[in-house]
Amino acid sequence: DADVTQTPRNRITKTGKRIMLECSQTKGHDRMYWYRQDPGLGLRLIYYSFDVKDINKGEISDGYSVSRQAQAKFSLSLESAIPNQTALYFCATRGQGNYGYTFGSGTRLTVV
């Protein structure tokens, strides 16, 4: 099993629908992150969490919300999806004293 698992891998949804992307990890890391990847823009931080009671906005949090249900689970929601939220979404984890992230395989979201 992968260290960081994202579901679903692919999703097509309609404008205005609420959608949740899920992430779970088996690495025992406290820190979890949601990034969005767009061609030519790299990876941009949406939200991050340093533990279950800690949630922080990243640089592009508008239109998104998150929930840290447990140390191992961090979900991202789009309250009312719009077409410019079409992108590849990545969840990542990071351990204490470790600067490298471990990424999931991504969720490709298309909003039509």
Place this chain on the structure above:
Amino acid sequence: GQQLNQSPQSMFIQEGEDVSMNCTSSSIFNTWLWYKQDPGEGPVLLIALYKAGELTSNGRLTAQFGITRKDSFLNISASIPSDVGIYFCAGQGAGGTSYGKLTFGQGTILTVHP
């Protein structure tokens, strides 16, 4: 916020050639990392750099943390077809608001022709 400028945006090379890419910033970074993303997968860490001036190798890959702490480069020697992918630089800034967060460059798309 902090930004990283990564160049080139894309490279088309012949197998066996050497590759060089770099990242620059107007801000100081405490840590530089280089990641590779294969198609359909998440980025995977290649090299991490923790000190200004540090030069680190990982097989055919060599990366350096710039003396000014505002830049880093990655070299790939004797490229092979499996080097194809997107390469990202990432840095953790020196400021308090940067704690625990990485900023990523825009990525370099590498294509290797056999």
